[in-house]
Amino acid sequence: xxxxxxxxxxxxxxxxxxxxxxxxxxxxxxxxxxxxxxxxxxxxxxxxxxxxxxxxxxxxxxxxxxxxxxxxxxxxxxxxxxxxxxxxxxxxxxxxxxxxxxxxxxxxxxxxxxxxxxxxxxxxxxxxxxxxxxxxxxxxxxxxxxxxxxxxxxxxxxxxxxxxxxxxxxxxxxxxxxxxxxxxxxxxxxxxxxxxxxxxxxxxxxxxxxxxxxxxxxxxxxxxxxxxxxxxxxxxxxxxxxxxxxxxxxxxxxxxxxxxxxxxxxxxxxxxxxxxxxxxxxxx
Ligand SMILES: [Fe+2]
Ligand SMILES: [Fe+2]
Numbered sequence: 001x002x003x004x005x006x007x008x009x010x011x012x013x014x015x016x017x018x019x020x021x022x023x024x025x026x027x028x029x030x031x032x033x034x035x036x037x038x039x040x041x042x043x044x045x046x047x048x049x050x051x052x053x054x055x056x057x058x059x060x061x062x063x064x065x066x067x068x069x070x071x072x073x074x075x076x077x078x079x080x081x082x083x084x085x086x087x088x089x090x091x092x093x094x095x096x097x098x099x100x101x102x103x104x105x106x107x108x109x110x111x112x113x114x115x116x117x118x119x120x121x122x123x124x125x126x127x128x129x130x131x132x133x134x135x136x137x138x139x140x141x142x143x144x145x146x147x148x149x150x151x152x153x154x155x156x157x158x159x160x161x162x163x164x165x166x167x168x169x170x171x172x173x174x175x176x177x178x179x180x181x182x183x184x185x186x187x188x189x190x191x192x193x194x195x196x197x198x199x200x201x202x203x204x205x206x207x208x209x210x211x212x213x214x215x216x217x218x219x220x221x222x223x224x225x226x227x228x229x230x231x232x233x234x235x236x237x238x239x240x241x242x243x244x245x246x247x248x249x250x251x252x253x254x255x256x257x258x259x260x261x262x263x264x265x266x267x268x269x270x271x272x273x274x275x276x277x278x279x280x281x282x283x284x
Pocket of ligand 1: 126127196219220
């Protein structure tokens with residue numbers, strides 16, 4: 001187990017999600033948004049310091065090699081959800097939602113608005129990649145706003161000053177506007193900082209429509225889907241698909257305040273939904 005103070009500044013993984021939700025609180029003006037540091041507690045700030053310092057291109061490539069070949073495990077979606085639920089940090093069971101409850105709450109909000117089944121399913125699986133934490137990955141390699149590595153950092157990323165401590169900041173080839181990439185090459189060719197988005201995308205992509213794949217893969221890429229950064233790397237297909245990423249983000253951010261999902265009551269619906277799209281076991 002890694003030492004908490006070193007590698008796990010967040011008391012619970014959801015502290016990052018809560019910070020993001022506060023940052024984009026509905027109705028907040030752009031000016032209020034720019035004051036985001038006031039909303040970040042010291043543990044969240046320390047979390048970003050580590051995330052921005054350690055997510056190098058080399059690190060991302062090594063984690064993709066380790067996890068994206070999906071040869072670690074074979075489990076059903078439900079087994080993975082149960083496994084993720086064993087992630088208990090210092091949360092308060094009376095007020096904090098379990099991981100499965102967050103997934104169900106997001107999915108239920110999507111379902112209530114009458115969206116297609118694949119969209120609801122994307123809501124249900126979107127954070128399963130957080131099991132990376134249970135594999136022993138530090139928090140900064142699991143959650144956090146994602147951003148491209150191997151090219152210049154956008155000032156639309158939160159806490160941009162923390163990139164000064166990233167070794168890639170001293171590599172001129174990685175700091176130009178396009179870096180190692182071609183103009184409008186498409187995000188599939190761009191390496192984003194590693195985390196739960198990429199892992200769940202890789203594990204589920206062959207079973208889901210492209211819109212859902214984008215929702216999963218880019219849901220934490222706030223600089224792009226919220227602030228319009230990195231359009232010079234995006235293809236026309238990315239632009240079209242980001243409409244869906246933006247639609248999805250509203251449910252991820254704002255489903256939390258809603259009532260606790262009545263898990264036993266809605267479970268049969270989700271059992272059917274999952275088995276319509278996924279085989280009994282998938283590769284992780
Ligand atoms: Fe997430
Ligand atoms: Fe989420």
